[in-house]
Amino acid sequence: MSEELDRIRLSGLRARGFHGVLEHERREGQDFVVDVDLGVDLAEAGRSDALADTVHYGELAEALVAAVRGEPLDLIEALAERLARVCLAEPRVCRAEVTVHKPQAPVPHAFDDVSVTIVRRRETGSGTDARGRG
Incomplete structure (x- = not known):
C-alpha cells in the first residue's frame, strides 16, 4: 500500500489503569x-x-478505555501493543499509530511526560508483518 491514507485522530483520551512494574502502581x-x-x-x-x-x-474510545482499564501490564510498551490491536480490529483501519503517555510515572526528577509511540499495520497476507516488514 504505497498511497497515502486518510487519517482519523483521537488525542488525549484519559483512563485509569494499574500498569507498571512497581507494587504501588499496581x-x-x-x-x-x-x-x-x-x-x-x-x-x-x-x-x-x-x-x-x-x-x-466514540465506540473506538470506549474500546480503548476498556483496554487501559483491563488486565495490568508491566510496561507501557505492552499497553501500546494492546491498544494497537484494538485499533486494528476495526476492519477499516489499515495503520495505527498509538502513543501512551504516563504522566505520573515514578521518575525521581521533575518531568512533564513519559510516553511511547508505536506504529502497526494490518497484516496483508503477502508476507508482511504488522510492522510493515517482510
Whole structure:
C-alpha cells in the first residue's frame, strides 16, 4: 500500500489503569493518556455521509478505555501493543499509530511526560508483518 491514507485522530483520551512494574502502581493505579492516529480510506464516507462507512470514534474510545482499564501490564510498551490491536480490529483501519503517555510515572526528577509511540499495520497476507516488514 504505497498511497497515502486518510487519517482519523483521537488525542488525549484519559483512563485509569494499574500498569507498571512497581507494587504501588499496581495497587493505586494512575491515569494514562492515549493518542491514536489511524490510517483509513475515508473516500466512501466522504461520498456517502454515512457513519457505517467510517470508524465510529466514540465506540473506538470506549474500546480503548476498556483496554487501559483491563488486565495490568508491566510496561507501557505492552499497553501500546494492546491498544494497537484494538485499533486494528476495526476492519477499516489499515495503520495505527498509538502513543501512551504516563504522566505520573515514578521518575525521581521533575518531568512533564513519559510516553511511547508505536506504529502497526494490518497484516496483508503477502508476507508482511504488522510492522510493515517482510
